[in-house]
Amino acid sequence: QKEVEQNSGPLSVPEGAIASLNCTYSDRVSQSFFWYRQYSGKSPELIMSIYSNGDKEDGRFTAQLNKASQYVSLLIRDSQPSDSATYLCAVKGGGADGLTFGKGTHLIIQP
Amino acid sequence: DADVTQTPRNRITKTGKRIMLECSQTKGHDRMYWYRQDPGLGLRLIYYSFDVKDINKGEISDGYSVSRQAQAKFSLSLESAIPNQTALYFCATKAPPNNEQFFGPGTRLTVL
Numbered sequence: 001q002k003e004v005e006q007n008s009g010p011l012s013v014p015e016g017a018i019a020s021l022n023c024t025y026s027d028r029v030s031q032s033f034f035w036y037r038q039y040s041g042k043s044p045e046l047i048m049s050i051y052s053n054g055d056k057e058d059g060r061f062t063a064q065l066n067k068a069s070q071y072v073s074l075l076i077r078d079s080q081p082s083d084s085a086t087y088l089c090a091v092k093g094g095g096a097d098g099l100t101f102g103k104g105t106h107l108i109i110q111p
Numbered sequence: 112d113a114d115v116t117q118t119p120r121n122r123i124t125k126t127g128k129r130i131m132l133e134c135s136q137t138k139g140h141d142r143m144y145w146y147r148q149d150p151g152l153g154l155r156l157i158y159y160s161f162d163v164k165d166i167n168k169g170e171i172s173d174g175y176s177v178s179r180q181a182q183a184k185f186s187l188s189l190e191s192a193i194p195n196q197t198a199l200y201f202c203a204t205k206a207p208p209n210n211e212q213f214f215g216p217g218t219r220l221t222v223l
Contacts, residue, residue, distance in 0.1 A: 043217050101153045101155075
């Protein structure tokens, strides 16, 4: 069974620091990787997608992918209180067309 | 206006009742999905559809059925609701050519 693993947290980070979120996946044929942000009671919001090994930067966010290690990470620079949310790692692997999600990491940015 | 809408946003029903959750999108995407989210379990795929004539089961389809009435509409039905179907339900659409999915606002369903 395909699995996506995340540390549930909470991960507490001071305002202005770098928040580092990690994710591992089991399906070696996975090709597409996503990070979603979800505020309590709200729907997941796509913040980053990455498809090839290496780093991808978008504003304060950087996604990192290492397919050999089956590892995806998200860095948030200059963390703001508004970044406090649950971050979901999602993977598109072989088989069914939908995404497989991790259970999410609860991030708290301390002012 | 929102690109993906879901109705109702909240619903309380009783065990054994039939209930339908509806999803509409204005994105023009062919692919649509239904997920449920439970505390501690994350999001899980129920059904997905490539187009009106192509419906596929996801990870947890038992107890659910779907209907793709048009490209823009995808409905999820619980024929006889049970309490362990209490969850947050999300509809999503996918943008070609990559696999990015965009979610509706969700329906909070409580089965008593």
